[in-house]
Amino acid sequence: MSKHINLIKLSVGTESVEGLDAWQKMRSTATDGLSRHVTRMWPKREPEITRGGSIYWVIKGVIQARQQILRFDEVIGDDGIRRCAIVMKPGLIRTQHALKRPFQGWRYLKPEDAPADLPEGRIHEEPMPAELSAALAEIGVR
Template sequence: MLHITKVAVGCTDADMLAERLSSRAIGGESWVPTRYRPTRHEELIGGSLYWIVKHQLIARSRIVGFDEVEGRCHIRIDADLVPVRIRPRRAHQGWRYLAADDAPGDLNGAVDDLAALPPGLMSELAALRLI
């Protein structure tokens, strides 16, 4: 399975990102504009778009498909965000491919003790590669 990463420009946390995606959601799907359609777009369908906020992968959205709209590509995604184990990631422009082996695991809701940690502490632990 192939995934991509993308910076959530202007978002300070997962709640802000979730609000942005839900504001453009139709029928459980949302979309993300990008200049070019990924060359490997067929491999990405069913994979996930992993979101980078403050230099960390924080959540993912399942990729549903791709559309061309006025000369730009729209990545169609599930409107629901899935929290993942925070992992440091440099910011970049556009998107980058992410192999399945390199993708962080899901937090699995409130069952995971990491979800209860303050964001600042999670950031520090992730930077030290302890989580």
């Protein structure tokens, strides 16, 4: 089986998974229907990412969803600067929640460190007792 690596990215200004989905759908109608995120840096580990990697979206400090990455396209802006468009399969796959501190740009995320997908059709995790959730958050586990 091919080894792959994922990306993790903050979805700045997004309030929910539904908000990210709506924003992507609005922007994808202007192109070929695929979701894209344009960034300044081109991943050095492109071959590993395109072997099955996903982009994990951090919304309001929590990893909540992912999308499979299909490819990377070169985009030249009006300013003449070369940028990288991360081209993703449409549709978000919800994941178990995992706290993530703010960071700039994107980072690599090993498959073993990525949160698991939620079962198909489920949009939220099962509720956890408040005391347990608070204790896990305090030690950085959730």
